[in-house]
Amino acid sequence: MAASTLTEVARLAGVSPATASRVLNGSARKPGPGVSERVRQAAETLGYIPNAQAQALAKSSSGLVGLIVHDIADPYFSAIARGVQEVAREQHKMVLLATTGGTPADEKEAVAAFAARRADAIVIAGSRSRRPEDEKGNADLAAELDRYCRNGGHVGVVGQAIVGAGALDGYHLVEVPNEELAMELAGKLAASYSGDFVIIGGPEGLITSDDRIRGFQSGLAAAGRPAAEVLRASFNRAGGYEAGLELARRIQDARASGASKEGEKPGLCILAANDVMAIGATAGLRSQGFRIPRDALIAGFDDIETLRDFRPGLSTVRLPLEEIGRLATLSTAGAEAPDGGDGHDDDGPSVTGQVTLRRSTEWTP
Amino acid sequence: MAASTLTEVARLAGVSPATASRVLNGSARKPGPGVSERVRQAAETLGYIPNAQAQALAKSSSGLVGLIVHDIADPYFSAIARGVQEVAREQHKMVLLATTGGTPADEKEAVAAFAARRADAIVIAGSRSRRPEDEKGNADLAAELDRYCRNGGHVGVVGQAIVGAGALDGYHLVEVPNEELAMELAGKLAASYSGDFVIIGGPEGLITSDDRIRGFQSGLAAAGRPAAEVLRASFNRAGGYEAGLELARRIQDARASGASKEGEKPGLCILAANDVMAIGATAGLRSQGFRIPRDALIAGFDDIETLRDFRPGLSTVRLPLEEIGRLATLSTAGAEAPDGGDGHDDDGPSVTGQVTLRRSTEWTP
DNA sequence: AATTGTTGGGAAAGCGCATTCCCACTGCAT
């Protein structure tokens, strides 16, 4: 038994398919009450479900919004996804999910797939990369997105503009002031802690990571501190863990050489480029017997919800992730904010975060 | 500029649409090499992207798999989602996401939407409910799913069968032995801890929660312990937190009345129905000055990845969430396992978990 | 009473593609 069609409903109701379509789906023309009732009845008894594919084909609008993330199980992305999903729901759309691990080639493919499905909008979350080996991939991705935009698509971009994309309408950027917030965080920490800083960042070229690192450094510089060393690792918990092990080794060395003493003051303050790296680093340090904040201070970035109960409380920058997802999706919805401006998309909505200091950076001599 | 169509490509290549279709999409008939090359060229220069909607309409198979979760930002669901996504990717399908908060009415709607999009499969994760107020909703959901199945759809169900669904082919259950594992966990804890137990569960009627609670109780009973009291709260961090506050109050009372003394032994062992509730409860207890495991032991369920670095390490039951998502999706893929059986779907694949004891339940007198 | 709107409904033309026929042509055996 195949699903029943509009035509069958129409036949059962004794009307034309056109009329059935008008009553069952929101049309401008409302047929008379008697006819409407008959059609609705027929649809009910047949268990009619409109074929969204056919509808999309006929009116060329699919009610789909595509979402591209690195990894849906990463709490950073799942929080954004929740926001996207919410807005989609409000707008009676469905979200199509693609996870790419951050590989531009995969992202390009995802965009193509979304374009093939004629998604009304694409939200692309997750950091772009500037690594030389990604250059080709980025160019391809940009080209694919440009094409999508030229064909009337809207893309909501989280964080930073697409590398190499044209200045097309259709792009809507939700800016996240990573650098400024990182600077603020570093500044606040520098005010209360006088020791060394070290930064744990993602691979070089990952824009979000680089922005935050740059912010950390400016914050330190503004406070009259020397630039911090930057440890590179993968932008996740595992990367943080490795970096944590490396730092544990250094603290041990410093103590062995008498440059620092246990219990005196924390050997260093670690600035991690995101929360999960910070947690990973903490785990790495702990595995070597070090404790936070006794032996080292540490701060993260994002304020991941699931991690807020972590002990000691992780100092971080709270980012309204869900809101970011919402805004990115809303911005694609066509309803341009009526700001009396140049007509151009005025850089889209922008969000801000909030430096949040907790126990992990509290040092009481 | 609208996206170019197959017909345009065909015209540019000087062939018929039929031929163009044959070369650009996998058809049984392969046109000659010269023609193929011309068509491919034309497609390239035009930036042709096939219209998936039209393709789906023409061959009635959409390449879509629908995923229903309560909340994509919940690490339990996002882990499953990752598994689903992986398999979908392997099979060159896309996943359509719907979040419902667990409301049967919303889930029914999601199923209808998936059916409308002619999704090849639906994976429904997230606990069903038996609450009386959900009865109507469940029946509707079951009816919708049944209809979807009868129309040839496949649905992968995580955890427990759909309440009220018919015994149709098309349903594929990935069983999770919640009760057995909960029993095992409770048993192991009862072996090393002689005090009182209390259970923090989700709302009554939530099947996953109820199964686990039942398992806890059997485990205690098997160890010769009295049944534990069950505190009901919402099945998330907030619910756990509230329950934690309540338990803090009780511990305080017990101490005030001299029934228990600080530092003597943990006042009780808390069995939470999932990890996030356990974390919430821990936070609640801590907010009142209590510490784990000094003042109370606590265990969770799921072994959420993000929570593994939590201190003290949370005793829990490790569930292969990602694998569960994978299996649920794979089971819908039509390739029935060739088990020499009754031809029926042999209960589908099943997974198991692993009791994992950590510091949160370690009591050293 | 004749004309002009106005309304409610149907017929038909796509939307972009897959696919089933059908036809012209080749190479081979007869």
Added chain:
DNA sequence: ATGCAGTGGGAATGCGCTTTCCCAACAATT
């Protein structure tokens, strides 16, 4: 030379729906 299977390509139909256009019936206007 005639018949045949085999091959590469096109014409046409249909997937299920929306929408424009058209037509009949009726009410409202001078």
